[in-house]
Amino acid sequence: MGQAVNMSKARPASLQDVQIKDDFWSYYIDLVRDVVVPYQWDALNDRIDSAEPSHAIANFKIAAGEAEGSFHGMVFQDSDVAKWLEAVGYLLHTRKDPALEQIADDVIDTIAKAQHADGYLNTYYTLQEPGKKWTNLAECHELYCAGHMIEAGVAYYKGTGKRKLLDVVCKMADDIAVVFGDGPGQIAGYDGHQEIELALVKLYEVTGDSKYLELSRYFIDKRGQKPSFFEAEAEARGWTSHWHKGRIHLDDAYFQAHLPVREQDAAIGHAVRVVYMLTGMADVARETGDQSLIDACRKLWDNIVSKQMYVTGGIGSMAQGEAFSFDYDLPNDTVYSETCAAIGLIFFAHRMLQIEPDSRYADVLERALYNTVIAGMSRDGKHFFYVNPLEVTPEVCDGRNKNYNHIKPVRQEWFGCACCPPNIARLLASLGEYTYAVKGSTIYSHLYIGGEANLQVEGANVQLTQKSSMPWSGNVIYELKLDAPSKLALALRLPDWSASAKITVNGKPFAFEDKIEGGYAIVERTWSSGDVVELVLEMPVMRVRSNPLVKYNAGKVALQHGPLVYCVEEADNGAGLSSLMLPADSELRVSFDKQLAGGLQVISANALRLEYKQWGTQLYRSDASAYLAPAEAKFIPYYAWANRGKGEMAVWVKERV
Amino acid sequence: MGQAVNMSKARPASLQDVQIKDDFWSYYIDLVRDVVVPYQWDALNDRIDSAEPSHAIANFKIAAGEAEGSFHGMVFQDSDVAKWLEAVGYLLHTRKDPALEQIADDVIDTIAKAQHADGYLNTYYTLQEPGKKWTNLAECHELYCAGHMIEAGVAYYKGTGKRKLLDVVCKMADDIAVVFGDGPGQIAGYDGHQEIELALVKLYEVTGDSKYLELSRYFIDKRGQKPSFFEAEAEARGWTSHWHKGRIHLDDAYFQAHLPVREQDAAIGHAVRVVYMLTGMADVARETGDQSLIDACRKLWDNIVSKQMYVTGGIGSMAQGEAFSFDYDLPNDTVYSETCAAIGLIFFAHRMLQIEPDSRYADVLERALYNTVIAGMSRDGKHFFYVNPLEVTPEVCDGRNKNYNHIKPVRQEWFGCACCPPNIARLLASLGEYTYAVKGSTIYSHLYIGGEANLQVEGANVQLTQKSSMPWSGNVIYELKLDAPSKLALALRLPDWSASAKITVNGKPFAFEDKIEGGYAIVERTWSSGDVVELVLEMPVMRVRSNPLVKYNAGKVALQHGPLVYCVEEADNGAGLSSLMLPADSELRVSFDKQLAGGLQVISANALRLEYKQWGTQLYRSDASAYLAPAEAKFIPYYAWANRGKGEMAVWVKERV
Structure with missing residues (x-):
């Protein structure tokens, strides 16, 4: 165990060495410890009546022979348990909690029993499709789940000193190293959802075993080579799909497998996959000194933050495929901006800071943290956003237009695909490292x-x-x-x-x-x-504008104060936010509102509202002259939106130049 | 034959009695005769190399025993032939054309041979799924195809005096009257795509046989009654779907079968279905004097034109389901506005004019005709829009964002689902009636x-x-x-x-x-x-504004001159139309451009462009002050857009109040 310290890299602080005591952030850390992690434990055990059942713990118990039944949930349901355990590891690393540790030890015992003799560990394939393991890497998330379990094993070992889960994941990773590779009988392929790459580097760091670093590099180097691995495995499988009865439709770009990673110029496809991949690439680059890999990370970093990132630090503008669309395509109302993707961007930024401490990485990290991550969770720690819109009209989201139905105007209790809540928990539980x-x-x-x-x-x-x-x-x-x-x-x-x-x-x-x-x-x-x-x-209120190539924001302005991006809500400004207009020269007055969301600064300004005299019921008129009426505008931090019921919200507001 | 003239209704002019000689419209009528109909005949016969094959004529030849092969195309492919024949009927009604008539006679001979002894006529079920006829009304368009063939039979009879196709469709309709009804052994149901309702009234008008009017009324009255007919037929079929291997998903509102037609308050679901249904309802109401049906027509008319219609007369704002979304939801860039839906709205308006001559119907008819219908076809008569956007950014439509991929920035040659081109042809060929x-x-x-x-x-x-x-x-x-x-x-x-x-x-x-x-x-x-x-x-250039509840148009203005709605294009105004701003008081200068699209009036105005000093490559800036630079704006009629290659286009332009 242990490793040689690489003096050329910036080592993040260890969790046991940082105790956060902060007027703003301690609330969130305590919330994760006191509410989020216990609540999520209940959710994983299907004890939240009003939320969609998870069945994730039940799957492990059944696979372990501790219970009867069959698999339920997503093919990647295991990863929710792993992310929860990882968060627990972080919490125990900062403060002892014997009761919580006992719960975790028990579930780790169950997980260990669910592991196959050869090291394989995945309840879906154990219960639902025995004999089919490693046949559908493109869709079935086996390596993704393995990666999350590795992260859990490493975090739990670091947090408690207990090796049981670490040994489980080492055995699992050893098996994966046998299964994958260019040798005879091995699968010369890689994961459909990147995650294990970064996890293997963590495993290397904690064990010192370079085999894991090599395996991570193998997956990264193999990705996007021709001929297409996903097509080859689909061919071998008869082109079946996990998700439907038809022939599988493969879009290699969705998986970032359209080109070798060093040849990719723009972030494309599923956003979480992109940033998890880049995190792993930066990890491997840092540990190996691979300059071409560092260059690839920098190139895609620049593309994301200078062409494809919302002002909130959210990424992935397209609901279809939860994906990046293309440069400057940042619609505010059909947006995706998945919470997990912002968290992945934070991971990536954190790894780049280890390679080269440069504030541009930390600036983005901070932006995503203060805006999208904590916006993704309610102040009660029990409601979450999966999608983080920058403009919401509730009747549009709830209406029949399917371009908007993925957007929820209020935070939800839990999700069938529950990737985001435990991701928030593990990030905040490990915030000291950042x-x-x-x-x-x-x-x-x-x-x-x-x-x-x-x-x-x-x-x-x-x-x-x-x-x-x-x-x-x-x-x-x-x-x-x-x-x-x-x-x-x-x-x-x-x-x-x-x-x-x-x-x-x-x-x-x-x-x-x-x-x-x-x-x-x-x-x-x-x-x-x-x-x-x-x-x-100096922390002035800033009027932020978008690159003119972002057509959705043309003529609009957003307010930012320090790291916080602001928004307007119907609760403060009435309905019809699209008619609100902020003069370019109006004074922006900051004041503290003790009541809202635990207390926060609001920004008030004299504004204008575009109005018409006596519009009536007509849809179009040529005889209704528009005029600008005085109005008061009130902005609140974006992270605190949707705390007062359903209503309109907008980050970008029309500007009167 | 012949019928009693109902003196209380406004009879439209007969085609043989109106010869259009108009500087603007004769071009289109001649284009239909000289180019569109011959071109579409080639398309139906798969002779357009660069377009998707139709196979529609081949299907009839195979079903008639005149050729070998199997069915290809959509389940409603027959209707393209019917719509083409209907257009030919109209053309021959206004002017003799022996060569064209011979082609039509030949294809009618083929159609007659494809008809079953009992009157049934549908090449898909004849060739592809014999024995399954009338088992999937929800999805399989049998009554829709029958309706179009009836319209063809009526038009061809009126245009030529020849009864052969009329006899075919009477026999077909007689069979349908036996198959459908509330009696023992009959199907107590109705069509998944409305069309036959209006066609049966045409057949009643030309034959005087009230059985056809009664059958139309039966379908209309039956629609939306509980229990759901589509669920019952799905149950009987084992919940299979024509379109995929999974269980059929039925949304009765998509088919306007969620409520009896007289209880429907808002247009909902597939837009073409809605307006074809309303056309049939108005037909039956007119012929029977059914006041409750007239009231239902008025109620849905009001909903469409005062809450769900684009300024171009386009309807159906949602690509998913080619459907209405909800009141005031009229996005310009993710829009659908199918050409066929605008044509259906014209049919509906035309029928309402027969019930009660009121200019509000003719105003909308004119709006859809001058803007969406002729926008849907190129000046060469060989390229068509299926979708008619009010705002286009080509790289968005061509990019990876699937919310926009249904929008084509230039007209296409033909479509696999080729409903729109022949619909334009039959409308323009019969324009005299309007x-x-x-x-x-x-x-x-x-x-x-x-x-x-x-x-x-x-x-x-x-x-x-x-x-x-x-x-x-x-x-x-x-x-x-x-x-x-x-x-x-x-x-x-x-x-x-x-x-x-x-x-x-x-x-x-x-x-x-x-x-x-x-x-x-x-x-x-x-x-x-x-x-x-x-x-x-008086024909001033009008500044049209939208009801403030249409959030997409807040702060924007559209220009209209007479019946023509205008737009700005990149070809005249440069890229970045979202930064263009029209002062509310700028002079609007009209001039004639002889070169563009056969000659047309353009509107010029002193405008403004929102600019930033030295933006650079950043995505967001707080230090770039916006200013308004003088610019010249040039508007062209919307119908003539996309005639100069790919470029941005917008109907609604920011207004400087």
């Missing part, structure tokens, strides 16, 4: 989230206490404690939403203007215990 | 299309010559010739696009302000040969 990284003698502060961190920096123990007023204002204070004075650097991110920053060290101004590297202000000195660094980031 | 109607001693002039009409008005022969400058200006001149002076009325429609009209009779002003009935100016007097009536309609 706050800091250490590279050489530099501590990178990626996210401004208060708490205490214990970091090892070139042999020195640094205890770093951060107090942050974000997202409501841009004041951050660090206090350092060290065993002895040490020379090291604190790298403070200068976010893309702040044009001006001030730094003081022990109350004295620190000139950093010529010490900016990759968007971070490098505060390097010999530090002593008790030193205090203060960062003040 | 121009005039006679009710009592009143001649209604519904459409301002030049030509000569010979009308029987209470025993008097009236020869009416119309000269019209439309759609370019609002001047219409009528000259009357009569055998002897007669007292009768000329009812001139006052279109919804003109706020002011002047009428002179023999050069002297005619005060009609207190003589307006149902939107028609009633010019009643004793007429003599040589009398001249001149109508001058």
Whole structure:
């Protein structure tokens, strides 16, 4: 066990070393621990009467011989249990919880019993289609489920020191390494849904066994080679489909298998697959130093964030295939922007930060986190968005127009395809890992989230206490404690939403203007215990506009304040948001609303409303002159939308230039 | 043969009595005769190499025993032949053409041979599924195909006096009257695609046999009764589907079978089905005087035109199901607006005019005709739109976003489901019927299309010559010739696009302000040969706005000039039409462009373009201030769009209020 530390990469903080204590974020972390994870455990056990049954735990019990019955649920139902266990591992890593650990240990016992003697582990194929394993990689998510179980095994081992699930997933991964490869009798293919690539690198990191890194690289390198693996396996299977009785329709681009990964220029196909793949690519690139793979990651990063990302950090604009469509095609109302895809983008950004600490990755990470991820969950931790629209008209979503029916105007209790809720849980439970990284003698502060961190920096123990007023204002204070004075650097991110920053060290101004590297202000000195660094980031309300090639946003503006993107809701502004217009020069007034969604800042402005005199019942008129009536507009943070029943919502508002 | 004339209804002009000679419309009529009908004959015979094969004639030849082979094409492929024959009937009704008549006679001989001894006629069930006839009314269009063949038989009889096809369809309808009904052994059901209802009334009108009118009424009255007929027939069939291997999914609303027709409040489901049904309902209502049926027609008419119709007269806003979605849901870019649905709306309007001559019906008829119908066909008569969008971005339609892929940025050669091209042909070939109607001693002039009409008005022969400058200006001149002076009325429609009209009779002003009935100016007097009536309609360029409940058009304006709705195209205005803005007070200058699409009026205006200083490659910016740059906007009639290659197009343009 253990591994050689690669000094050239930025190591993220370990969860046991970061305790988040933050006015904004502690609520969410506690919510995951106190509500989300217990609620999801109930959901996995079909104890939520009003939600769609999961049957995920039952499947494992049946496969383990502990219960009678048959498989129910999606072919990838196992992964919900794995993601839940992974979240539990993170929670136990930050704080002991014997009762929770006992529940997890019990389900791990069940999982171990469900594993085949050769290491194979998948309840669908065990129960539903025995003898058919590894015959439909394109559609049936076996390697995806395996990847999630590996992530669970690694997290649980790191969180508890217990090896049982880790041993299960090592045995499973060993079997996969035998099954897949270019040798005789092996399957020279790869997964239909990327996930195992990143998981295998985690397994390599925790075990030090390079076989897992090699297997990950194998899947990545193999992907998109010609002839098409998915076509070959479909041919061998007789072109059957898991999903319907007809001939399988294969679109290699949906699986990012249309080209070798290094030759792909634009993100295309299923969005979660894309960002999970890129996360694994960045992992392998980091561990192997493969420059061509780093270049491929950078190329697709640039494409996503400069041509295919919503202002909320959401990605995947198309419901069909839950997919990227094409550059600048970012409709607000037929949008997909799956919560899981934003989480995957955060994974990818986090891995790029490990390769090259650059604020452009952290900026996007922060954008997706503050906007799409926490927008995806209600304040009660029991309701979730799978799809995160930027414009909603409830009667359209609920109506007969199928272009909109995937959009829910209020958060739902659970989903038949329940990938998003446990994904939110595992991300928030591991949020500490995203706050800091250490590279050489530099501590990178990626996210401004208060708490205490214990970091090892070139042999020195640094205890770093951060107090942050974000997202409501841009004041951050660090206090350092060290065993002895040490020379090291604190790298403070200068976010893309702040044009001006001030730094003081022990109350004295620190000139950093010529010490900016990759968007971070490098505060390097010999530090002593008790030193205090203060960062003040200017946080104006910003009028954000879209590249003119995004036709849906032409003539529209969105408001952003710090990391938070804002929106207008019918509850504050009345119905007919499409007639609301924000003058380009109106004052934007920030105030705090203690009542709404746990308290938040709202933005008010004098606005205009496009009106007509006495419209009547006609559909079209040429004699109704339009005029602009004074109106008051009120914006709330997008993450807090849909907390006051069904109503219209819009991020982008017409601008009166 | 022959029937009692119902004096309370407005009889449309007969085709043999109207010769269209019009600067604008003669081109289209000649195009149908010289190009469209011959081209479509080639298409039906699979002689257009670059188009999808039809196989429609081949199916009949095989079913007739004249050729070997098997059925190919849609289950409703027969209807393309029927619609073509119907168009031929109309053409021969207006002008003799022995060569064309010979081709039609030959195909009628084939059709007659394909008919079963009991009268049944359908090549799909004859060749592909013998023994399964009448087992899947919901999906398989047997009564729809029968309806089109009846329309062909009636048109061909009226056009040529030849009874052969009429006898075929009478025998077929007689068989249907035996098969369907509430008696023992009969099917107590109705069609999945309405069409036969209106056709049976035509058959009743030409034969005088009330059995056909009763059968039509039976289908209409039966529709939507509980328990669901489609569920019952699916149950009897084992819930199989014609279209896929799975269990049939029935949505009775798709077929307008969710409620009895008199209880339906809003147009819902497949748009063509809706308007064909309403046409048949109006036919039966007119012939039977059924007031509850007239009320049902009015209710659904009002719903369509005041809540669900595009400004172009297009209907059905949703690609999924080619259907109406719900009130005020009129997206411009994901639109459907099928050409056939607009034609069906014209049929419905035409029938309502026969019940009650009211200009609101003729206004919509004219709107759909000038905008959607002729937009659906290219100037060469060989390319067609199935879908008629109001906003197009070619890279969106051609891209991977499936919400847009049904929209074609240029007209197509032919379609696998080729319902629209022959529908355009049969409508234009019979356009004369739509121009005039006679009710009592009143001649209604519904459409301002030049030509000569010979009308029987209470025993008097009236020869009416119309000269019209439309759609370019609002001047219409009528000259009357009569055998002897007669007292009768000329009812001139006052279109919804003109706020002011002047009428002179023999050069002297005619005060009609207190003589307006149902939107028609009633010019009643004793007429003599040589009398001249001149109508001058004010035709300003209108700025049309949408009901504020249509969110897609909020803050936007469309231009209309006379009956023509205009649009902007990339060819004139550059790319990025979403940034174009028309000031509410800018002058709208009309000029004639001789080159474009046979010559047409364009509208120019000083406009604005929303621009940003040095945008660069970023997706979002808060530091790029927007400004309005002067721009020239050029609008062309919507019907002439997509004649200059692929490019952006928009009917609704942002308005600067």
